[in-house]
Amino acid sequence: MNASLKQLTLAPMMLEPNRVWRFYTGGKMIDRFKGVPNPVDSLYPEEWVGSCVQATNPGEHFRLGEGLAVISAGLSEPVALKTIIETFPEEMLGAQHVRTYGANPALLVKLLDAAVRLIIHAHPTKAFARQHLNDCFGKTEAWFVLETRPEIADPYVLIAFREEVSRSRYKEMMLKNDIDEMMRVMHKVPVKAGDVVYVRAGVPHAIGAGIFMVELQEPTDYSIILEQTCPAYTFKQEECYLGLDPDITLSVIDHRVYTLEEVQRELVIKPHVLRKEGESVEVQLLGYDTTECFAGRRLEVKGKLSDDTAGRSSILIVLDGKGKLVHNFGEIPLERGVELFMPAAVGRHEFLTNSQVTLFKCLPAQA
Numbered sequence: 001m002n003a004s005l006k007q008l009t010l011a012p013m014m015l016e017p018n019r020v021w022r023f024y025t026g027g028k029m030i031d032r033f034k035g036v037p038n039p040v041d042s043l044y045p046e047e048w049v050g051s052c053v054q055a056t057n058p059g060e061h062f063r064l065g066e067g068l069a070v071i072s073a074g075l076s077e078p079v080a081l082k083t084i085i086e087t088f089p090e091e092m093l094g095a096q097h098v099r100t101y102g103a104n105p106a107l108l109v110k111l112l113d114a115a116v117r118l119i120i121h122a123h124p125t126k127a128f129a130r131q132h133l134n135d136c137f138g139k140t141e142a143w144f145v146l147e148t149r150p151e152i153a154d155p156y157v158l159i160a161f162r163e164e165v166s167r168s169r170y171k172e173m174m175l176k177n178d179i180d181e182m183m184r185v186m187h188k189v190p191v192k193a194g195d196v197v198y199v200r201a202g203v204p205h206a207i208g209a210g211i212f213m214v215e216l217q218e219p220t221d222y223s224i225i226l227e228q229t230c231p232a233y234t235f236k237q238e239e240c241y242l243g244l245d246p247d248i249t250l251s252v253i254d255h256r257v258y259t260l261e262e263v264q265r266e267l268v269i270k271p272h273v274l275r276k277e278g279e280s281v282e283v284q285l286l287g288y289d290t291t292e293c294f295a296g297r298r299l300e301v302k303g304k305l306s307d308d309t310a311g312r313s314s315i316l317i318v319l320d321g322k323g324k325l326v327h328n329f330g331e332i333p334l335e336r337g338v339e340l341f342m343p344a345a346v347g348r349h350e351f352l353t354n355s356q357v358t359l360f361k362c363l364p365a366q367a
């Protein structure tokens with residue numbers, strides 16, 4: 001078993017579908033993206049791609065193992081990706097990564113499709129997680145908008161405070177459930193396909209209705225719930241503050257006032273071309289110059305694009321087009337919706353296509 005598992009770490013790994021229950025509806029766009037017949041919205045609006053993170057849904061919605069990605073291709077029975085990584089950490093994640101983060105992939109990737117506006121929330125910083133949660137990861141995240149629903153006229157996200165809001169005033173709004181006022185004090189930023197938004201840990205935020213995105217995050221499921229009622233669930237007090245004293249948890253919320261220019265400059269990230277090969281390009285959507293937590297790139301392949309894992313793992317999602325990935329031990333057909341975990345041990349590989357194929361490449365925290 002282990003010998004065949006080890007062999008697997010030399011080639012890209014096909015990821016099985018991995019939808020996760022959440023407290024809001026959506027997911028129709030994920031169904032469509034993955035070619036599922038009769039796409040529908042449901043309470044499974046997220047796909048956790050190559051995840052080694054347990055979903056911590058509240059109350060009776062907690063299910064052990066939910067969120068953990070599974071590999072079955074090439075195996076007699078399915079195995080959790082987390083198990084393979086813990087068995088062969090260096091082959092899977094790379095030696096330098098393992099020295100820094102152990103067998104933690106230091107990345108959580110999601111496809112997220114919101115049919116409704118999500119509740120206003122925030123996430124802890126690394127420093128807070130270290131001090132109060134006994135964890136070295138908080139949850140900085142970033143949004144890469146793939147599509148918006150045509151029936152939504154003005155897709156937007158809410159992010160950061162646009163006026164001075166004292167902690168006591170904000171707490172009052174929360175207690176009164178004054179959602180209009182909570183929304184009013186935040187920036188409402190219009191978004192469209194291709195936009196990239198960086199969400200620093202601590203910054204309050206919410207995704208508007210009708211947005212389908214790739215989301216990159218630190219590898220945790222810590223959320224601080226600021227708006228406690230949503231259509232599918234009403235949070236109990238003890239579910240909102242990471243199990244800690246509310247005042248301690250709310251102290252991590254970033255009350256900095258951003259001007260619209262600061263939001264556009266610091267939180268809306270501009271992509272740029274990293275390299276070209278013939279007509280193919282690798283575009284940096286968000287890089288380590290923004291955060292050490294992860295990087296997101298787009299591979300736009302026309303003809304051929306060579307790549308190398310260079311001793312690091314990555315996750316690939318085929319966004320569009322058709323082609324194949326040729327590696328040292330074979331090849332994998334690529335089409336929209338295919339998701340792959342690329343072990344560090346894969347090394348050099350090539351993307352080939354007769355027309356075009358576009359992939360999203362996710363890289364973990366800088367080691």
Ligand SMILES: [Zn+2]
Pocket residue numbers: 121122123141205
């Ligand atoms: Zn969030």
